Amino acid sequence: MSTDAITLRAVSRQYGTGDGTVTGLDGVTLGFPRGSFTAVMGPSGSGKSTLLQCAAGLDRPTSGSVRVGGTELAGLSERRLTLLRRDRIGFVFQAFNLLPSLTAEQNVALPLRLAGRRPSRARVREALDRVGLADRARHHPGELSGGQQQRVALARALITRPEVLFGDEPTGALDSRTGREVLRLLRDMVDQDGRTVVMVTHDPVAAACADRVVFLVDGRLTGELDGADAGRIAARMTGLEGAAC
Ligand code: ADP
Ligand code: MG
Numbered sequence: 001m002s003t004d005a006i007t008l009r010a011v012s013r014q015y016g017t018g019d020g021t022v023t024g025l026d027g028v029t030l031g032f033p034r035g036s037f038t039a040v041m042g043p044s045g046s047g048k049s050t051l052l053q054c055a056a057g058l059d060r061p062t063s064g065s066v067r068v069g070g071t072e073l074a075g076l077s078e079r080r081l082t083l084l085r086r087d088r089i090g091f092v093f094q095a096f097n098l099l100p101s102l103t104a105e106q107n108v109a110l111p112l113r114l115a116g117r118r119p120s121r122a123r124v125r126e127a128l129d130r131v132g133l134a135d136r137a138r139h140h141p142g143e144l145s146g147g148q149q150q151r152v153a154l155a156r157a158l159i160t161r162p163e164v165l166f167g168d169e170p171t172g173a174l175d176s177r178t179g180r181e182v183l184r185l186l187r188d189m190v191d192q193d194g195r196t197v198v199m200v201t202h203d204p205v206a207a208a209c210a211d212r213v214v215f216l217v218d219g220r221l222t223g224e225l226d227g228a229d230a231g232r233i234a235a236r237m238t239g240l241e242g243a244a245c
Pocket of ligand 1: 045
């Protein structure tokens with residue numbers, strides 16, 4: 001049995017057709033072991049977001065295989081794919097994507113409501129408590145700091161108890177102190193809850209919180225570092241990005 005929460009085999013994603021074809025991902029084979037924390041790095045346009053979206057079932061590859069647990073996504077109808085995403089995958093974005101007219105607790109309850117379930121107050125409070133925001137349940141996003149908003153977004157992603165949590169630059173809009181709080185929560189989700197976390201980041205300090213960093217260039221995997229500190233990660237990134245002038 002595979003110990004990967006998610007496995008990608010030879011995954012490619014092209015955008016457009018004919019002369020205008022753009023390659024987002026080019027033959028990526030990669031597994032995300034259960035209970036591990038992976039950071040994804042690479043220059044702008046290297047395919048990091050495309051990789052996450054394909055792995056999370058938010059986008060369909062042009063070719064190749066994505067398996068979540070034992071389930072091959074390619075054969076699934078849109079409806080089955082939506083259900084699988086809802087039950088097994090959480091996603092947080094750089095821009096938080098909270099609904100401004102809803103309170104924190106209403107935002108957190110939303111995925112369960114959309115699934116046609118009536119979320120218990122205790123479950124919503126527990127999710128907010130998990131991110132240290134039980135006392136902000138009635139606040140609207142506009143009344144919260146950026147770090148607090150991202151923690152609400154994390155609580156919303158956790159309310160369905162997903163096996164895998166994806167973050168596309170989840171600390172990209174935060175200052176370093178609040179970014180560290182979010183990274184600590186992501187680390188705890190792996191260490192305490194046994195979840196699998198996959199995070200895109202530009203920040204070597206953030207990437208050093210992961211167990212492993214994988215590097216993308218032009219849609220291809222170009223290597224990985226296990227258990228590296230920020231200095232080694234930064235040195236590798238500098239090598240990938242080349243001189244600025
Ligand atoms: P990253 O997240 O590393 O910055 P992306 O995955 O967003 O990179 O993009 C990878 C490549 O695919 C880029 O060349 C980008 O312009 C292209 N791309 C991404 N999304 C689309 C799209 N919807 N339509 C056309 N090209 C796209
Ligand atoms: Mg991106």
